[in-house]
Amino acid sequence: MLTRELAIAEYDSGEIKPDRLTRARHAQYLQLAQRMLNTYEHGLGVIRKQLHQRIHALFEQEHDCPTRRIDAFCKLLDEKAVYDKDDRAKARSLRCKVFRMAARHHPLVQSPDRMFESGEEATKEEIASQLGIPWCEIEQKLFADVIQFHRLREFHGYDSPADLLARYNVAQTQAVLYDASSMVVWAKDDFKRILRYAKLARLMHTIVRRPDGSYQITFDGPVSVLRRTRRYGTAFAKFLPALLSCQGWKMKATIQHRRSHWQNQFCLSPADGLKSNVQPADVFDSSLEADFVGKWGDQPRHGWRLIREGEILFKHQKVFVPDFVLVHASGRRILMEIVGFWTPEYLAEKQKRCGCFVITESSWRSPIRPKVPN
Amino acid sequence: MRTYPFPHARYPLNSTDKSVDTRYSVTFDQGTLLLQCPSTQHHSQRDHLAEQFGDGVWTWDDRVAAWRCEAFHYRNVITTLWRQKLPYLDEASQWEHIEWPGVEIHSPRPEQAKAIQQWMEDKRGVVVMPTGTGKTEVALHLLAKTQCSTLIVSPVRDLMYQWHRRIKLGLRYDAGIIGDNTFNVRPVSVTTYDSAAIHAAKLGDRFKLVVFDECHHLPGNFRRDAATMSIAPWRLGLTATLIRSDGKHADLESLIGPVVYELKIAAVKGKALADFDVIKIPVHLSAEEQFRYDTDSLKVKTFVRERLQTDAGFRWEDLCSESARDPIARDVLVAFRSKQAIEDRAEEKLRVLEDLFRLHAGTPIIVFAGSNAMARDVSIRFLIPSMLNHCGKKERFEILQGLADGTYPAIVANQVLDEGVDVPTVKVAIVIGGSSSTRQAKQRLGRVLRKSGNSRAILYEVVCMDTGEEKRSRKRRKSDAYERTRHRRV
Numbered sequence: 001m002l003t004r005e006l007a008i009a010e011y012d013s014g015e016i017k018p019d020r021l022t023r024a025r026h027a028q029y030l031q032l033a034q035r036m037l038n039t040y041e042h043g044l045g046v047i048r049k050q051l052h053q054r055i056h057a058l059f060e061q062e063h064d065c066p067t068r069r070i071d072a073f074c075k076l077l078d079e080k081a082v083y084d085k086d087d088r089a090k091a092r093s094l095r096c097k098v099f100r101m102a103a104r105h106h107p108l109v110q111s112p113d114r115m116f117e118s119g120e121e122a123t124k125e126e127i128a129s130q131l132g133i134p135w136c137e138i139e140q141k142l143f144a145d146v147i148q149f150h151r152l153r154e155f156h157g158y159d160s161p162a163d164l165l166a167r168y169n170v171a172q173t174q175a176v177l178y179d180a181s182s183m184v185v186w187a188k189d190d191f192k193r194i195l196r197y198a199k200l201a202r203l204m205h206t207i208v209r210r211p212d213g214s215y216q217i218t219f220d221g222p223v224s225v226l227r228r229t230r231r232y233g234t235a236f237a238k239f240l241p242a243l244l245s246c247q248g249w250k251m252k253a254t255i256q257h258r259r260s261h262w263q264n265q266f267c268l269s270p271a272d273g274l275k276s277n278v279q280p281a282d283v284f285d286s287s288l289e290a291d292f293v294g295k296w297g298d299q300p301r302h303g304w305r306l307i308r309e310g311e312i313l314f315k316h317q318k319v320f321v322p323d324f325v326l327v328h329a330s331g332r333r334i335l336m337e338i339v340g341f342w343t344p345e346y347l348a349e350k351q352k353r354c355g356c357f358v359i360t361e362s363s364w365r366s367p368i369r370p371k372v373p374n
Numbered sequence: 375m376r377t378y379p380f381p382h383a384r385y386p387l388n389s390t391d392k393s394v395d396t397r398y399s400v401t402f403d404q405g406t407l408l409l410q411c412p413s414t415q416h417h418s419q420r421d422h423l424a425e426q427f428g429d430g431v432w433t434w435d436d437r438v439a440a441w442r443c444e445a446f447h448y449r450n451v452i453t454t455l456w457r458q459k460l461p462y463l464d465e466a467s468q469w470e471h472i473e474w475p476g477v478e479i480h481s482p483r484p485e486q487a488k489a490i491q492q493w494m495e496d497k498r499g500v501v502v503m504p505t506g507t508g509k510t511e512v513a514l515h516l517l518a519k520t521q522c523s524t525l526i527v528s529p530v531r532d533l534m535y536q537w538h539r540r541i542k543l544g545l546r547y548d549a550g551i552i553g554d555n556t557f558n559v560r561p562v563s564v565t566t567y568d569s570a571a572i573h574a575a576k577l578g579d580r581f582k583l584v585v586f587d588e589c590h591h592l593p594g595n596f597r598r599d600a601a602t603m604s605i606a607p608w609r610l611g612l613t614a615t616l617i618r619s620d621g622k623h624a625d626l627e628s629l630i631g632p633v634v635y636e637l638k639i640a641a642v643k644g645k646a647l648a649d650f651d652v653i654k655i656p657v658h659l660s661a662e663e664q665f666r667y668d669t670d671s672l673k674v675k676t677f678v679r680e681r682l683q684t685d686a687g688f689r690w691e692d693l694c695s696e697s698a699r700d701p702i703a704r705d706v707l708v709a710f711r712s713k714q715a716i717e718d719r720a721e722e723k724l725r726v727l728e729d730l731f732r733l734h735a736g737t738p739i740i741v742f743a744g745s746n747a748m749a750r751d752v753s754i755r756f757l758i759p760s761m762l763n764h765c766g767k768k769e770r771f772e773i774l775q776g777l778a779d780g781t782y783p784a785i786v787a788n789q790v791l792d793e794g795v796d797v798p799t800v801k802v803a804i805v806i807g808g809s810s811s812t813r814q815a816k817q818r819l820g821r822v823l824r825k826s827g828n829s830r831a832i833l834y835e836v837v838c839m840d841t842g843e844e845k846r847s848r849k850r851r852k853s854d855a856y857e858r859t860r861h862r863r864v
Contacts, residue, residue: 222403
């Protein structure tokens with residue numbers, strides 16, 4: 001993920017638009033991306049600072065390019081790179097040796113005189129000969145543990161130039177979410193996956209069932225009920241790639257501007273075409289369910305339609321998504337969970353878990369209002 | 375001294391206890407407190423809670439069906455329950471009683487004793503004492519007295535390690551470290567503001583006492599979570615400079631407590647601290663540097679002037695956003711940065727350094743550089759150690775130790791040394807770059823002010839003439855840390 005300083009976004013009448021490279025407007029970037037990948041692939045053994053300078057040089061003639069965008073590319077390239085860091089102890093002990101040897105000559109003066117006899121050059125030559133390494137090499141190694149002076153050892157790269165650009169677009173979108181205080185997702189499909197990944201990102205949810213059978217899920221964190229906070233921004237950003245790999249959703253995030261504290265909306269849906277590096281889910285949890293769907297077929301049977309994972313049971317932070325919902329033409333609904341291998345204890349546990357969800361007709365018809373005691 | 379009902383150790387919790395339903399239960403949830411009211415409580419809970427705890431403390435959270443509030447209300451919440459004799463179960467606190475393996479701290483000086491006594495009265499509040507007057511010792515004495523799980527929050531990693539060392543030396547306790555890629559939580563731990571804020575949801579219930587060192591850093595937007603998301607009923611703030619330029623120091627009262635003790639810098643002058651001189655040494659850019667500087671300057675000035683003609687509200691920040699679309703603006707931004715780099719790394723500064731090293735040969739010297747690059751330049755030119763961000767704690771310690779015992783004649787540092795890090799007694803410091811904020815100036819002076827014998831300390835300021843650096847130097851002198859110092863020019 002990018003650091004906050006590398007985020008680029010525009011504000012347009014309350015809407016926030018993260019930097020986005022498209023084929024239509026940024027055709028030249030495909031070629032630039034290829035050259036960036038080449039720079040790193042051919043840059044083994046080169047120090048980080050120099051690699052970054054080379055990347056910046058590629059963009060010299062490019063009119064439409066903020067410095068931050070170039071820095072962001074450097075960051076994304078570095079994410080796939082391995083740098084030599086083993087020099088830390090070596091550089092440190094070299095420094096210690098050299099500085100201790102030089103201490104008795106202090107101060108090293110430009111032109112030695114009667115009071116101070118240690119000339120800079122002569123002292124450096126002397127130290128070099130005592131260590132048996134030429135001075136220029138010592139100078140190069142003295143600060144080899146500084147991050148900018150690390151040398152590139154491996155570069156794992158991106159599959160294609162387009163891949164790097166796709167990653168860039170997602171990374172900028174994630175960076176917008178760093179300042180998000182809450183996120184609302186409207187979902188028709190993939191509830192289970194959306195909720196599971198949100199839980200992995202340690203977000204809390206508030207679920208409301210809408211009349212059309214879709215769900216409105218608000219994500220935030222424990223403190224959010226007390227004050228607006230950007231604390232959970234990174235959690236939203238981590239959750240985003242998983243959301244992008246889902247289908248049938250719409251998202252709106254509330255973004256708080258760092259300095260002005262203005263609020264902006266940020267909207268996203270699969271139609272925006274961002275590509276995720278998270279694999280889409282397997283369609284079924286187990287082959288049992290797949291077999292069942294296969295046998296049932298696409299058509300309704302005796303007026304009953306079979307919908308996979310079409311309902312969320314929830315109470316507070318507990319969530320359960322049954323495998324299937326059977327919907328009758330008359331409007332009746334039956335929730336169905338397929339149990340494969342079972343033991344009496346397993347069934348008892350499952351029954352207990354389902355027992356805590358109370359479903360009323362009204363909870364299917366109207367959104368649930370928060371109930372404050374008395 | 376008032377007593378409070380905070381348990382010494384975790385309340386023994388019996389989950390099968392049938393009386394649970396008749397009690398208020400307070401739990402800690404990721405940086406907040408959750409309250410379950412007794413099921414016997416039938417009249418309006420909202421009014422009841424507002425009446426008992428104050429308006430707006432508790433908020434109903436339908437996501438978990440409980441009342442929620444910020445963790446720092448813990449002290450108020452428990453005190454209220456206790457005073458009103460309401461039956462309650464405190465499941466929030468997770469702290470312990472500490473037996474220090476051995477207390478070996480100097481007995482406090484009169485002003486330190488006063489500070490200790492004042493804070494102990496209510497066990498919350500801020501102690502304001504100038505750099506070099508022994509804030510750390512005050513805190514160690516309080517730790518020895520309170521004997522409870524304690525978290526010490528410091529601004530930078532160096533300071534964190536320094537606290538670790540001081541606790542080991544003074545209280546013979548090996549404190550946990552949270553930060554610098556380590557997450558080792560012990561009943562007494564040290565951390566940084568950033569780590570404390572990031573991990574606040576996990577750490578908030580573990581410590582009964584939190585010490586905020588250089589606490590003027592706390593009211594930052596995100597950093598304040600280190601205080602709001604902690605239930606610690608006892609809080610100590612330490613600082614030399616309470617004032618923040620954004621005025622947020624007023625928030626410290628609610629985050630930590632009121633100022634319980636304040637020692638003015640003038641009161642200690644000549645006692646714990648030595649008198650000192652400030653000597654400004656102007657340097658000029660070389661002809662080649664001046665040419666590049668002027669070219670860059672002209673570029674920036676021309677651009678800004680042109681923009682101001684068409685757009686009177688043009689500000690410097692606009693340039694940064696414009697540089698995205700406009701290659702010319704980008705060029706101007708590059709020119710601005712190169713201008714700064716030229717004055718920061720002016721060649722003549724190295725020559726002046728040589729002269730000062732000659733002048734003070736045999737006296738330990740600390741050089742403050744404005745950037746890592748300049749610090750490395752100095753380090754390579756004079757072969758003296760540099761304290762930079764990339765140095766591990768061992769190396770930093772080795773360097774400071776080396777300066778103290780005379781292994782190294784001089785060292786160069788960037789801002790990592792800026793605050794409170796224990797520096798060996800030094801009577802000569804040289805500032806060759808840096809920003810102009812009041813606090814930084816004060817902290818930097820604190821380094822050279824430490825008393826040793828009767829000799830005066832000297833602070834040299836090496837400043838490029840006819841550049842922005844000169845302006846910053848003038849601004850620096852306005853801070854009250856420079857008050858009553860003798861200014862000389864060379």
